[in-house]
Amino acid sequence: xxxxxxxxxxxxxxxxxxxxxxxxxxxxxxxxxxxxxxxxxxxxxxxxxxxxxxxxxxxxxxxxxxxxxxxxxxxxxxxxxxxxxxxxxxxxxxxxxxxxxxxxxxxxxxxxxxxxxxxxxxxxxxxxxxxxxxxxxxxxxxxxxxxxxxxxxxxxxxxxxxxxxxxxxxxxxxxxxxxxxxxxxxxxxxxxxxxxxxxxxxxxx
Amino acid sequence: xxxxxxxxxxxxxxxxxxxxxxxxxxxxxxxxxxxxxxxxxxxxxxxxxxxxxxxxxxxxxxxxxxxxxxxxxxxxxxxxxxxxxxxxxxxxxxxxxxxxxxxxxxxxxxxxxxxxxxxxxxxxxxxxxxxxxxxxxxxxxxxxxxxxxxxxxxxxxxxxxxxxxxxxxxxxxxxxxxxxxxxxxxxxxxxxxxxxxxxxxxxxx
Numbered sequence: 001x002x003x004x005x006x007x008x009x010x011x012x013x014x015x016x017x018x019x020x021x022x023x024x025x026x027x028x029x030x031x032x033x034x035x036x037x038x039x040x041x042x043x044x045x046x047x048x049x050x051x052x053x054x055x056x057x058x059x060x061x062x063x064x065x066x067x068x069x070x071x072x073x074x075x076x077x078x079x080x081x082x083x084x085x086x087x088x089x090x091x092x093x094x095x096x097x098x099x100x101x102x103x104x105x106x107x108x109x110x111x112x113x114x115x116x117x118x119x120x121x122x123x124x125x126x127x128x129x130x131x132x133x134x135x136x137x138x139x140x141x142x143x144x145x146x147x148x149x150x151x152x153x154x155x156x157x158x159x160x161x162x163x164x165x166x167x168x169x170x171x172x173x174x175x176x177x178x179x180x181x182x183x184x185x186x187x188x189x190x191x192x193x194x195x196x197x198x199x200x201x202x203x204x205x
Numbered sequence: 206x207x208x209x210x211x212x213x214x215x216x217x218x219x220x221x222x223x224x225x226x227x228x229x230x231x232x233x234x235x236x237x238x239x240x241x242x243x244x245x246x247x248x249x250x251x252x253x254x255x256x257x258x259x260x261x262x263x264x265x266x267x268x269x270x271x272x273x274x275x276x277x278x279x280x281x282x283x284x285x286x287x288x289x290x291x292x293x294x295x296x297x298x299x300x301x302x303x304x305x306x307x308x309x310x311x312x313x314x315x316x317x318x319x320x321x322x323x324x325x326x327x328x329x330x331x332x333x334x335x336x337x338x339x340x341x342x343x344x345x346x347x348x349x350x351x352x353x354x355x356x357x358x359x360x361x362x363x364x365x366x367x368x369x370x371x372x373x374x375x376x377x378x379x380x381x382x383x384x385x386x387x388x389x390x391x392x393x394x395x396x397x398x399x400x401x402x403x404x405x406x407x408x409x410x
Contacts, residue, residue: 010245040215111316
């Protein structure tokens, strides 16, 4: 198993520092309790007006039909490694409110719920990788997702595996350093473009 | 100071359990180090293709002009309590990519960055409340936010204060129980609407 704690400029909460989106999963399933703990974290995320505009469809690997159906929604490059995950999850935002008005912050709120789930999963020693690379249309059809709801990402969750089990090109990507733009490029003070802090040149583009 | 740990159905990481969106701030400012630690957490959030489509404009209360300008963007009901925060932050998503294509997950990714910031802030003993109730148009104008970027929320961050210092109607809201829909209402297995787990009736609605 490959640990890749973030090369942070500042100290971070261990679960935030340890989190990273590996593609290497062991073949072990998750217990019901582990999955429920992760969703409990999502449950207590904040949302605009406490609207909780999130839904999740879980396909555990031992539900062979659901798992195969979820796997089919993924772009091939993701299906290649995600087929070893313990479960696939479709994250869904309620983009139209019950009264018909658009829900401006639905995707933002959903992102928060998934982030809380991710932090809890990391604290439990689990790992997950979120994917934008899937067919939202196929997911809608496959899982009968109604209008007014939008599939936004799919999530592969499970236990860390050995990257040596991955195809070679993906192994190389697992070992690449993790990079982020330095905060000075995107944290402004007072007005747009005015860097909040001056920092040594980081890993930015 | 009022602690309101989530009444969870399952055990949670302490920083997730303790987090809640109080409106009561003490008048103390934050140190530069505290703010930087919070943004470092945002920095290491995951995003689609590592695109990091987030920007933040910080208005610390001791930058009187910037703070007043940010306060003016808030709806009055928020400005009422948010004026005591140590800093106001405008969260901004890059909704159009550099090459002109729309960025489908920009708000979702921004939500994750703010969630990571929130978890780190909570771990540091700070508090914050996110707001959708502000004028995005005025924020764009005030802070010269360019086209292709969308102000999504504003965040009041600081140290916990005594709710007794709030106007009476807000005091009452501070003491209301925190509620969430039970997971069985929004976690489905295999297909839409099929509850993943059956649970005792919770605090729904």
